[in-house]
Amino acid sequence: MSKILVIGAGGQLGQCLKVVxxxxxxxxxxxxxxxDANILDEAGLNDLLAREQPAFVINCAAYTAVDKAEDEVDLAKAINETGAAYLASACLVNGATLVHVSTDFVFEGNDVKLLKEEDEAKPINVYGVTKLDGEKxxxxxxxxxxxxRTSWLYSEYANNFVKTMLKLGAERDELNIIADQVGTPTYAIDLANAIFDIITSSSTAYGVYHYSNEGVTSWFDFAKAIFDISExxxxxNPIPGSAYPTKATRPAFSVMDKSKIKNTFNIEIPYWRDSLVECIKQINK
Incomplete structure (x- = not known):
């Protein structure tokens, strides 16, 4: 099989790619x-690719602190846009194909409809803007x-919503969780599998694809499922987003249409709750 290089290997998705x-x-x-793979070191990235000669590069490096990005605009822009440009350029010079991970936050999320790849991207926070600029x-x-583009990523690794809920659930008797933001959780192990499916397909159907688990839920129902499955x-308590103001505005509805990735690469996508069961099983190990 062709050689693969992973940038951002220490993060949540990087660790899941290693396992898969x-x-x-x-x-x-x-x-x-x-x-050895600093996304902001243009010369270093070129040297790394020249040395390793990968056929594929997977970019998991990203600035993902959504609220902090509102203050750290320059850093978010550097990592999510400039770094992505450096890496794409190094791939071009060294003849590699790039698999670049982006987000549902490139959408405004005001309409209750499945978001297609060609729908207009209108991000409503700094994180979304920098990720869209990175895509471009x-x-x-x-x-x-x-x-x-993926959404609501979680796994047994790194910090994420599932692990935070399990921690808070063990410490508290009562929690208030936002119920009017709707999307789809994505188990990073499933996303890692999909990325390898794309690479091993040898397809040249380049472009933008949407991947999350199947189904639709709110943060409130996601939390309820976590507690239900983990007993x-x-x-x-369900609360409106307005009762828990954050620095960055989030899309109210960001459920993505995944027909393109399923049809192009013949990928079967698990239902979000089934994947959550699997993840909690791994955490309990």
């Missing part, structure tokens, strides 16, 4: 340490690219 690569016996894959930088720099006894 082992399960699928993908051996031609390199997970460089952060200091990749698309204009490198023809050989797959941009995969955590805690009272959960």
């Amino acid at each position: 690569a082992e399960r699928r016996e993908i051996t031609e894959i390199v997970f460089p340490a952060e200091q 930088a990749v698309a204009t720099t490198l023809p050989a690219h797959f941009i995969i 955590t006894v805690v009272k959960v």
